[in-house]
Amino acid sequence: MLSRIKTASLANLVTVTFALFSLFLMGEGVALGVGSLSVPEPGFFLFVAGVFLLVLTLAQLIFHSRVGSVEEDVEGEQSLPKLVSFVVALFLYCFILNFLGFLASTFLLSAAILIITSKMRWYKVAWISAVAAGFSFVTFKIMLGLPLPSGQFY
Amino acid sequence: MNILELLAGGFWVALQPTNLFYGLVGATVGTAVGVLPGLGTVATMALLLPLTYYLEPVSAVIMLAGIFYGAQYGGSVTAILLKIPGEEAAITATLDGYQLARQGRAGPALGMRAFASFIGGTLAIVGLTVAAVPLSEMALRFGPPEYFALVLLGLLMVVYLSDSSIMKGAIMAFLGIAAGTVGLDPVLGTERLTFGMAHLRSGLDVVPVAMGLFGISEIMLNLERPEHRAALKGAIGGLLPSREDWKTCWRSIARGSLFGFFIGILPGGGATISSFMSYGLEKRLSKTPERFGRGAMEGLAGPESANNAASTSSFIPLLTLGIPGNLSTAIVLVALMIHGIQPGPLMMAQEPELFWGVVASMYIGNIILLCLNLPLIGLWVRLLYTPYHYLVLLIVIACVVGAYSVSNSTFSIGVMLVFGVIGYIVRKSGFPAAPFLLAMILGPMLEATLQQSLIANGGNLLIFVQRPISGVIVGFGAIFMLVPLVRAGFRKIRTALPDTAGTDSRGYDDYSK
Numbered sequence: 001m002l003s004r005i006k007t008a009s010l011a012n013l014v015t016v017t018f019a020l021f022s023l024f025l026m027g028e029g030v031a032l033g034v035g036s037l038s039v040p041e042p043g044f045f046l047f048v049a050g051v052f053l054l055v056l057t058l059a060q061l062i063f064h065s066r067v068g069s070v071e072e073d074v075e076g077e078q079s080l081p082k083l084v085s086f087v088v089a090l091f092l093y094c095f096i097l098n099f100l101g102f103l104a105s106t107f108l109l110s111a112a113i114l115i116i117t118s119k120m121r122w123y124k125v126a127w128i129s130a131v132a133a134g135f136s137f138v139t140f141k142i143m144l145g146l147p148l149p150s151g152q153f154y
Numbered sequence: 155m156n157i158l159e160l161l162a163g164g165f166w167v168a169l170q171p172t173n174l175f176y177g178l179v180g181a182t183v184g185t186a187v188g189v190l191p192g193l194g195t196v197a198t199m200a201l202l203l204p205l206t207y208y209l210e211p212v213s214a215v216i217m218l219a220g221i222f223y224g225a226q227y228g229g230s231v232t233a234i235l236l237k238i239p240g241e242e243a244a245i246t247a248t249l250d251g252y253q254l255a256r257q258g259r260a261g262p263a264l265g266m267r268a269f270a271s272f273i274g275g276t277l278a279i280v281g282l283t284v285a286a287v288p289l290s291e292m293a294l295r296f297g298p299p300e301y302f303a304l305v306l307l308g309l310l311m312v313v314y315l316s317d318s319s320i321m322k323g324a325i326m327a328f329l330g331i332a333a334g335t336v337g338l339d340p341v342l343g344t345e346r347l348t349f350g351m352a353h354l355r356s357g358l359d360v361v362p363v364a365m366g367l368f369g370i371s372e373i374m375l376n377l378e379r380p381e382h383r384a385a386l387k388g389a390i391g392g393l394l395p396s397r398e399d400w401k402t403c404w405r406s407i408a409r410g411s412l413f414g415f416f417i418g419i420l421p422g423g424g425a426t427i428s429s430f431m432s433y434g435l436e437k438r439l440s441k442t443p444e445r446f447g448r449g450a451m452e453g454l455a456g457p458e459s460a461n462n463a464a465s466t467s468s469f470i471p472l473l474t475l476g477i478p479g480n481l482s483t484a485i486v487l488v489a490l491m492i493h494g495i496q497p498g499p500l501m502m503a504q505e506p507e508l509f510w511g512v513v514a515s516m517y518i519g520n521i522i523l524l525c526l527n528l529p530l531i532g533l534w535v536r537l538l539y540t541p542y543h544y545l546v547l548l549i550v551i552a553c554v555v556g557a558y559s560v561s562n563s564t565f566s567i568g569v570m571l572v573f574g575v576i577g578y579i580v581r582k583s584g585f586p587a588a589p590f591l592l593a594m595i596l597g598p599m600l601e602a603t604l605q606q607s608l609i610a611n612g613g614n615l616l617i618f619v620q621r622p623i624s625g626v627i628v629g630f631g632a633i634f635m636l637v638p639l640v641r642a643g644f645r646k647i648r649t650a651l652p653d654t655a656g657t658d659s660r661g662y663d664d665y666s667k
Contacts, residue, residue, distance in 0.1 A: 011583040018325055025332055032344060037613030042339035042346060045601045046332065053328040060321045079378045083578075086377060090370070090571050093554065094564040109554070110547055117377065117543035128547075136551045144205065146559050 012061065019057035025050030085116045101151025102141060107133035161283060164510025168518055173213050177515050180217035181522045184224020188241050189232060189534045190545060194372060195225040195241060196591070199485040200364035201552050203492075204559040211493040212508045216515040218489055222482045223275060223465045223516070226425055227523045230267050230458060231534050235260060243425035243461040246433040246453070253449035265393035266451055267458050268527040270407050274459030275520045277411040278418065278466035282473075283513055285419075286502065289474040293499035296475070298610070299617050302603035303627035304477050305596050310631045311420065312480070312589050320638065322585045330590035333358055334597020341605065353565045360488045360595060362557040362570035367587045369553045370574025373546055375581060393528055399451050406436050406456035414463030419470050424480040425461035432460035466516060472497055473509060477596075481588050484595045 029047025034040075089112035097105045110129035114120055120128070140146045167173060187198045199218050206214035229241030234251035247267065254263040296304075313323035336347045337357030348354040395403070410432045417428035436456040437446045446453045469486075471479045476498030478484035490497050495505060502509045527534075557570040577587050611617040619625045 010579070011585075014580060014583040014585065015325070018329065021329070021332075028347065032339075032346060037608050037615065039613075040605050040608060042342055042344040045604070046335055046346060049328050049331045049335070053325065053332070056321060056325045056328065060325060064319065064321060082377050083374055086374065087571065087575060090550070090554075090567070090574075094567045094571070097554075097558070097564050097567070106551060106554075109550065113547050113550055114543055117546050118541070120543075132547055132551060136555065140555050144208070146204075146555065147562050148555065148558065 015057050015060050019054060019061070022050045022053035022057060025053065082116050086113070089113065089116065097151070098149050099151050101153045102148040103133055103137045104151070104153040106136055157283060157287060160506065160510050161514060163506065164512075164514030165517075167212060167507050167511030168216065168515040172210070173216050173511065173515060174518070176209065176213040176217040177220050177519050178522055180220020181224040181519050181526060184221035184226075185228035185523065185526055185534065186537060187221065188225035188228025188230075188244070189537055190540070194368050195222060196364060196481045196485060196588075197368035197372065197549075197553075198225075199482060200361050201369065201549075201556045203361050203485060203489055204556045206489050207492060207559075211490060211495055211505075212511045214489050214493065215486055215508070215512050216519075218486050219469065219512060219516065220519050220522075222486075223462060223519065224523055224526075226275075226462050226465045227268065227271050227527050228534065230271075230454075231264065231531070232538060234263050234267065234454075235535065236538065241425070243429045243457075243465075245426070246429045246457040249433070249447050250450050250453035253447070254451065254454065257449050259449070261393045262395045262399055263451070263454060264531055265528065266395045266399060266403060266455050268393075268524055269395065270403070270410070270455040270458040271462040271527075272520055272524045273407050274411040274414055275462040275466050275523075276517065277459075278415045278463035279513065279516045279520070281415045281463075282467060282470055282516070285470060286474055286509075286513070289470065290499040290502050293475045296499070296623065297621075298603040298606035299621050299624040300627070301475075301477070302600065302607055303618055303624035303631070304471075304475060305600045305603065307627050307631045308471075308477055308479055309589070309593055309596060309600075310634060312592050314634055314638075319584070323589045326580070326585050326587065327589040327593040330593025331597040331600065333363070333590070333594040335601065340598065340602060353561065353563065357598075358569065358594065359560045359566060360485070360591070361560045362566040363573045363594065364485065364591055365553045365557055366570040366573025366575075367577035367591060369549055370570060371577030371581055371587070373549060374574065374578040376542065376546075393531060395451070403452050403455040406432075406452040407459045409435065409439075410456035410459035411463045414460030415467045417460070418464030418467030418479075420479065424468055424482075425464045428464035429457035429461040432457045469512075469516075473501065473512070474499060476501070477599075478592070481592050484592055488595065 025046050027050075029043035029045075029050055032041065032043030032046065034043050034047045089109060093105055093109045096108070100108075107129050110132040111125050114125045114128060118125075137148075141148045168177070183198065183202070184195070187195055199221050202217065202221065206217065209217070225241050226243055229239060229244035230247035230251060233239040233244040233247035234255050237248045237252040239245045239248055251263050251267065254260065309327050313320060313327050332347070334357075336354055338344065338355055339346055345355065410428075413432050413435065414425075414428040417431065418424060433446075433453060433456065436452055437443050440446065440450070440452065442450075465482075468479050468483050471477050472483040472487060476487075476496060478487045487497060495501070495508065553570060554567050557566040558564065560566045580590075581587055607617055608615075617624075618628050
């Protein structure tokens with residue numbers, strides 16, 4: 001639960017993740033071949049970036065990590081369902097876009113966003129979503145001619 | 155041809171109806187972006203980048219440049235009226251601008267902001283016009299070591315000046331460099347960090363990454379905060395500053411313009427840092443520094459002219475050296491590269507219409523912005539009260555359309571979403587996102603110039619300090635990095651000494667620790 005994690009702990013967790021990623025970069029660099037200074041190979045730059053990243057993340061963890069009580073992120077905790085719903089809505093949009101088409105998928109995405117971010121009644125959500133989807137369809141697909149997917153329902 | 159003839163040719167290009175239209179679109183969108191808190195310049199430029207595929211290169215750059223400097227104009231409207239800076243560079247406007255508004259002088263404050271921005275921006279364009287030719291000629295002498303040193307300096311400065319700790323900024327820069335290596339190796343064509351995905355063979359696209367890091371993550375951060383917009387009560391009133399205002403401000407505007415121009419040229423230097431430095435300078439030079447923060451008009455005028463001058467002059471390293479000094483100009487670089495144009499010292503000779511057309515469009519853009527910002531101020535103020543859920547809707551639809559049109563596939567929307575979540579987590583942890591994106595854009599150039607320099611000089615790393623120009627640039631970067639370390643060391647030594655611990659250099663007790 002992201003928002004339950006204290007801010008300082010989150011920063012430490014992120015730094016540790018970056019440190020692990022730096023090891024992965026170094027490994028990838030070695031696997032691709034590092035070469036030498038006079039004849040660098042494809043993994044050279046990755047390896048060097050990994051080494052610097054590892055040094056920096058370790059320095060960050062040693063010298064700058066704060067341990068102790070930090071206030072809970074109350075606002076973050078309250079808004080967690082909103083954040084998760086927002087990400088899930090966009091994630092689902094990726095899957096339905098090609099199947100349903102731009103118009104229908106954008107209508108559904110707009111409705112989801114309005115439900116997540118406002119306290120509108122369902123009929124208001126429906127017509128604003130319809131206007132948003134229709135307007136973006138006309139602007140991007142018809143006027144600007146962007147090749148947006150048509151799917152089953154445009 | 156002399157500069158005036160070249161500039162006249164540029165005006166002919168910029169005054170073409172299509173270019174004029176896109177200049178107007180850019181300036182209007184930029185002002186709106188600046189006015190609306192929560193929608194950043196970089197995200198908007200990235201958002202509109204896919205649309206530029208269908209435009210002529212000159213129209214594309216004119217529009218993107220309009221967004222960039224338009225946002226600097228608009229950013230201070232919210233700062234003055236609501237004490238919410240629309241853009242980072244407008245933070246200083248919250249100090250005195252908001253106080254002026256509270257004293258019933260919102261109109262003259264908004265008017266002075268527009269005039270100071272116009273003067274700063276225009277003077278910087280004059281500087282750009284004059285400096286472009288000699289700088290391009292000098293840049294022709296640059297080889298891979300000089301370019302490597304310049305790109306490195308740009309990254310160092312962005313890290314150094316980022317709003318987070320230097321360490322966190324540097325970590326993000328190296329992650330960005332790693333992200334820049336995704337795709338095929340430029341020399342041997344070996345796949346790197348593609349995880350077997352065909353979409354990643356051509357590298358990570360800047361557009362979905364920028365939209366995710368600055369658009370989607372911004373929405374997620376804003377969803378956490380309750381909507382809070384305390385409207386300033388009362389009419390704005392007349393916009394024209396009084397003669398007394400001009401008398402107190404003209405020196406500040408002149409200083410701010412000059413200062414902003416030079417800060418903007420430096421890699422990593424930009425609108426935000428120049429406005430802060432200008433504010434500090436004005437306060438230091440003032441005979442009545444106690445008025446600052448309580449409604450001093452010169453505390454608003456100086457930084458406003460400085461941030462607009464810096465935005466304009468930040469195009470100098472891009473157009474003459476081909477190296478963007480900040481994220482916004484990096485997006486312009488991407489737009490040019492999409493059209494197969496490599497900005498740099500040869501651009502002036504190879505693409506004179508584009509180069510001088512963009513320069514001339516900046517003169518016109520400043521006039522458009524003055525017209526947009528003075529008579530239409532009421533419209534911008536009304537825009538402020540747009541409920542945030544409508545803005546979210548607008549931003550998300552524009553983001554998904556923009557991301558999709560990069561590759562005509564939902565893969566780019568997925569990339570945008572992934573970087574949106576990553577951006578949210580890292581920004582929440584205090585890691586700045588700007589060094590990541592700039593490093594991702596500059597990473598391939600850094601790698602190519604490093605490899606070329608090393609191969610050509612038998613792996614001799616000293617080549618970067620042995621050549622005079624790159625040596626000076628590397629030295630400059632080293633000084634920038636070492637000064638804070640030395641100062642921190644001195645501070646530690648001073649606090650370690652028992653008789654001076656807890657006292658500052660003047661001998662006063664230091665309670666700020």
